[in-house]
Amino acid sequence: MSGDQEMVKTIGNFWEKTEPDEGQTNYSSVLLKRFCHDVRSPLCGVINMLELIKMNTQDKDRLHWLSLALRSSKEILTLVNDVGDVENLRQGRLQLRPQPFAPQEMVGELVRDATLKGAEKGVEVRLESKGLPPLVEGDRRRLADILEVLLDKALLTAEERVLLRVEAKPVKQNGKKRTRTYGFRFEAVDRRLLDEGVEEWLHFDPYTHMAEIMNPMSPKRDFSMVKACMLARMHEGELLVASPDGRGGGLLEVDLSAPRH
Numbered sequence: 166m167s168g169d170q171e172m173v174k175t176i177g178n179f180w181e182k183t184e185p186d187e188g189q190t191n192y193s194s195v196l197l198k199r200f201c202h203d204v205r206s207p208l209c210g211v212i213n214m215l216e217l218i219k220m221n222t223q224d225k226d227r228l229h230w231l232s233l234a235l236r237s238s239k240e241i242l243t244l245v246n247d248v249g250d251v252e253n254l255r256q257g258r259l260q261l262r263p264q265p266f267a268p269q270e271m272v273g274e275l276v277r278d279a280t281l282k283g284a285e286k287g288v289e290v291r292l293e294s295k296g297l298p299p300l301v302e303g304d305r306r307r308l309a310d311i312l313e314v315l316l317d318k319a320l321l322t323a324e325e326r327v328l329l330r331v332e333a334k335p336v337k338q339n340g341k342k343r344t345r346t347y348g349f350r351f352e353a354v355d356r357r358l359l360d361e362g363v364e365e366w367l368h369f370d371p372y373t374h375m376a377e378i379m380n381p382m383s384p385k386r387d388f389s390m391v392k393a394c395m396l397a398r399m400h401e402g403e404l405l406v407a408s409p410d411g412r413g414g415g416l417l418e419v420d421l422s423a424p425r426h
Contacts (some may be wrong), residue, residue, distance in 0.1 A: 351416060
């Protein structure tokens with residue numbers, strides 16, 4: 166069995182479906198949390214050292230090798246963080262922290278980061294926004310986590326261009342609420358899919374995906390879409406994808422309110 170299969174099998178053994186009795190400790194959850202922490206700390210040290218060496222290296226071959234090592238290390242770190250976040254979501258330990266933020270600034274930063282990733286494979290990342298209010302209230306970090314996953318999925322299949330299209334429209338409120346609410350539509354997708362026309366957006370099934378990941382014989386190692394789907398549900402939003410595993414990108418629809426003055 167390969168090292169990757171051993172890692173997935175180990176994670177799968179920790180992933181208990183049963184909840185602990187009242188007053189007892191969920192040891193599988195504690196072990197998984199400890200596992201993620203113990204891997205994350207030294208891995209961050211490796212990444213920092215590789216970046217420092219890369220800054221002081223001029224040789225093209227060595228720069229290429231260092232870039233490969235950095236990319237692989239960051240992919241492992243992403244996997245570990247996603248596993249920890251999914252477990253926290255499953256246990257109800259991860260709570261949203263809504264605060265006022267500027268949506269235009271958030272999507273601008275996401276596109277800048279995605280542009281650097283796209284440059285490695287010659288893919289352009291563009292932003293189109295319409296009707297965004299200056300401020301809304303929500304968990305900026307967690308919303309950005311969802312959109313980053315969708316952008317990464319779009320970059321997987323893109324050959325020329327990825328588009329992040331964001332639109333917000335005022336939502337009519339029932340009752341006596343005075344806070345203005347906007348319906349946001351975030352669409353991060355391989356531009357070819359838009360040109361060809363997405364025949365049907367799909368609902369991502371996190372449970373089926375998790376079952377496949379936990380199968381040691383499955384090639385799937387991606388917890389990111391599971392996390393994105395669970396975060397979208399916490400925001401009472403809807404997450405749709407271009408393919409069953411999210412490759413090609415997807416869209417998030419969610420309501421966000423203007424800050425109360």
